[in-house]
Amino acid sequence: xxxxxxxxxxxxxxxxxxxxxxxxxxxxxxxxxxxxxxxxxxxxxxxxxxxxxxxxxxxxxxxxxxxxxxxxxxxxxxxxxxxxxxxxxxxxxxxxxxxxxxxxxxxxxxxxxxxxxxxxxxxxxxxxxxxxxxxxxxxxxxxxxxxxxxxxxxxxxxxxxxxxxxxxxxxxxxxxxxxxxxxxxxxxxxxxxxxxxxxxxxxxxxxxxxxxxxxxxxxxxxxxxxxxxxxxxxxxxxxxxxxxxxxxxxxxxxxxxxxxxxxxxxxxxxxxxxxxxxxxxxxxxxxxxxxxxxxxxxxxxxxxxxxxxxxxxxxxxxxxxxxxxxxxxxxxxxxxxxxxxxxxxxxxxxxxxxxxxxxxxxxxxxxxxxxxxxxxxxxxxxxxxxxxxxxxxxxxxxxxxxxxxxxxxxxxxxxxxxxxxxxxxxxxxxxxxxxxxxxxxxxxxxxxxxxxxxxxxxxxxxxxxxxxxxxxxxxxxxxxxxxxxxxxxxxxxxxxxxxxxxxxxxxxxxxxxxxxxxxxxxxxxxxx
Numbered sequence: 254x255x256x257x258x259x260x261x262x263x264x265x266x267x268x269x270x271x272x273x274x275x276x277x278x279x280x281x282x283x284x285x286x287x288x289x290x291x292x293x294x295x296x297x298x299x300x301x302x303x304x305x306x307x308x309x310x311x312x313x314x315x316x317x318x319x320x321x322x323x324x325x326x327x328x329x330x331x332x333x334x335x336x337x338x339x340x341x342x343x344x345x346x347x348x349x350x351x352x353x354x355x356x357x358x359x360x361x362x363x364x365x366x367x368x369x370x371x372x373x374x375x376x377x378x379x380x381x382x383x384x385x386x387x388x389x390x391x392x393x394x395x396x397x398x399x400x401x402x403x404x405x406x407x408x409x410x411x412x413x414x415x416x417x418x419x420x421x422x423x424x425x426x427x428x429x430x431x432x433x434x435x436x437x438x439x440x441x442x443x444x445x446x447x448x449x450x451x452x453x454x455x456x457x458x459x460x461x462x463x464x465x466x467x468x469x470x471x472x473x474x475x476x477x478x479x480x481x482x483x484x485x486x487x488x489x490x491x492x493x494x495x496x497x498x499x500x501x502x503x504x505x506x507x508x509x510x511x512x513x514x515x516x517x518x519x520x521x522x523x524x525x526x527x528x529x530x531x532x533x534x535x536x537x538x539x540x541x542x543x544x545x546x547x548x549x550x551x552x553x554x555x556x557x558x559x560x561x562x563x564x565x566x567x568x569x570x571x572x573x574x575x576x577x578x579x580x581x582x583x584x585x586x587x588x589x590x591x592x593x594x595x596x597x598x599x600x601x602x603x604x605x606x607x608x609x610x611x612x613x614x615x616x617x618x619x620x621x622x623x624x625x626x627x628x629x630x631x632x633x634x635x636x637x638x639x640x641x642x643x644x645x646x647x648x649x650x651x652x653x654x655x656x657x658x659x660x661x662x663x664x665x666x667x668x669x670x671x672x673x674x675x676x677x678x679x680x681x682x683x684x685x686x687x688x689x690x691x692x693x694x695x696x697x698x699x700x701x702x703x704x705x706x707x708x709x710x711x712x713x714x715x716x717x718x719x720x721x722x723x724x725x726x727x728x729x730x731x732x733x734x735x736x737x738x739x740x741x742x743x744x745x746x747x748x749x750x751x752x753x754x755x756x757x758x759x760x761x762x763x764x765x766x767x768x769x770x771x772x773x774x775x776x777x778x779x780x781x
Contacts, residue, residue: 408551678764
């Protein structure tokens with residue numbers, strides 16, 4: 254039995270740590286044979302074409318390596334002489350994978366103006382992983398492919414691919430850590446500085462600024478479910494305060510799963526027109542789940558550091574594939590120029606081991622250097638196989654060009670279908686607004702209780718049932734793991750459900766089990 258004091262200790266933990274404890278309880282439940290974990294957002298689908306192309310390219314690279322040297326399992330390096338003809342011969346099979354690889358190379362050559370030989374060599378060597386990443390920040394042709402993908406999916410028809418620099422990293426979470434570390438090291442954020450955060454938000458993004466090595470002051474810029482998670486004008490106008498150094502958001506939001514609509518984007522554009530010095534950090538990992546999505550980076554590239562991860566759409570959380578994007582003309586670079594001379598000299602000393610022109614080192618290259626404590630800059634950068642897999646995933650979309658990407662369509666359909674089943678089981682209306690990603694659902698237990706049993710029962714729940722108690726019973730008695738909305742700074746009584754990681758029909762069971770527990774609370778209330 255879980256004692257109340259123990260539950261109160263759990264409340265001090267982050268929602269993901271609580272989730273791990275709830276999983277242990279749920280797996281031991283006796284009533285339901287099926288354990289359901291709809292807490293984390295790890296998708297239960299993967300992109301096969303990008304992975305198969307990766308495996309096929311690896312095979313090609315091994316054959317090429319054995320051409321230059323072979324002694325048992327020891328092989329040499331890949332040579333470029335006449336590699337195009339050997340490539341054409343190797344990938345000549347009439348199957349889905351070889352056809353895609355040929356099409357991808359044609360796209361790279363004719364649409365992105367990438368030299369075919371150089372592209373083949375970069376991917377072959379990169380997938381073989383036979384050298385350090387050179388340049389450290391991003392492989393040359395991989396950067397061109399990733400830039401084309403980002404513009405196509407997150408800020409279409411802006412032309413920003415030409416002026417955007419990328420730093421591939423170990424997933425979106427690594428990107429955030431590197432950004433905060435480097436902003437502090439470069440004196441762009443100081444202890445006690447105010448940072449605005451669009452709440453509710455992914456829990457670690459609340460926790461990081463509070464850590465002792467940052468100690469930033471949070472200013473909440475709050476969105477609500479009633480406004481479909483848009484940012485109200487009065488909330489947005491908090492950003493006009495010059496004391497706020499940076500604005501941090503997830504778009505589409507987590508847990509709200511809504512992108513900023515056109516009005517919020519217009520308001521934000523007005524803000525940055527007045528606040529030229531405002532740093533914006535946007536995490537757009539769920540952007541592809543919203544039709545005609547528009548990133549904040551697309552309207553304010555000068556102010557924005559963009560974080561993106563391939564993990565959710567392509568089902569590759571284990572690969573840790575993410576990136577940071579920054580425009581060549583970036584507010585951070587200009588703020589570095591305005592630092593006091595004393596601070597510039599300190600940074601000159603730090604970065605002098607990697608460049609003789611320290612004051613010309615852009616923020617993204619500083620983030621890359623800082624990711625390896627500067628001294629190990631020569632071995633910095635994401636592994637080349639990871640970079641190449643990101644490029645291949647991107648190319649699976651880019652080669653569609655004007656045709657609909659059926660993989661994107663299928664991924665959207667999965668979460669939409671599960672969302673429909675869940676809402677139907679709970680008896681709540683669906684939100685089919687154009688900004689809805691449907692990757693997560695925030696449900697209000699108090700509202701459902703009132704809807705089914707009346708306002709007095711809702712009041713009883715609010716006063717007598719702690720949220721952690723509801724989650725513990727849901728796990729222990731019903732075998733169901735969800736996450737508390739309060740851990741994301743969402744209102745009390747809300748729970749986050751992921752539509753990504755369980756088979757479709759399990760979402761009906763989720764609704765049934767939630768309602769069954771509510772009924773048990775109601776029976777207890779009726780007897781009191």
